[in-house]
Amino acid sequence: MSIASSHIQPCLWFDDTLEEAARFYTGIFPNSSIGHLSRYSEGSPGEPGTVMAGEFTLDGMTFRGINGGPAFPFTEAVSFSVTCRDQSEVDYYWDSLVDGGQESVCGWLKDRYGLSWQIVPARLYELVTDPDPARAAAATQAMLGMRRIIVTDLEAAVDAAVRRPSAG
Numbered sequence: 701m702s703i704a705s706s707h708i709q710p711c712l713w714f715d716d717t718l719e720e721a722a723r724f725y726t727g728i729f730p731n732s733s734i735g736h737l738s739r740y741s742e743g744s745p746g747e748p749g750t751v752m753a754g755e756f757t758l759d760g761m762t763f764r765g766i767n768g769g770p771a772f773p774f775t776e777a778v779s780f781s782v783t784c785r786d787q788s789e790v791d792y793y794w795d796s797l798v799d800g801g802q803e804s805v806c807g808w809l810k811d812r813y814g815l816s817w818q819i820v821p822a823r824l825y826e827l828v829t830d831p832d833p834a835r836a837a838a839a840t841q842a843m844l845g846m847r848r849i850i851v852t853d854l855e856a857a858v859d860a861a862v863r864r865p866s867a868g
Contacts, residue, residue: 712815719737798810806818827858828843
């Protein structure tokens, strides 16, 4: 059996909020849309007319969703990472997704549906992988003390580490 033709898509289990969540997410991300939504019919286990399952696309990536009820809530074990070009983009996605949700640490947040997101500036990846171990450590330490990642604060921490005389 060849899996070369398979297409892997995340499938999210919502507590009867799939349609609302799809509208929320597609209102945040560019190049997004709601695809087909299957609704319960008479004689099915759900209330007729309510959404059973469906698809939505966020910035070109298609997600499937089901309204499965409260049995399996989201946890931080699965999250979606958004790599941002600059602080403005970090702020936009952070503010949009955390609305009605809750902030966590190190660029993580939970949205109003309990789904975890990592809002990460590309600059963070550059700084924590800097070939200079002192710079990389300073960036990592600064990030560990943040909720929303602030690029200027990361860069200031890295600059301060470089200016410190080494112990010896």
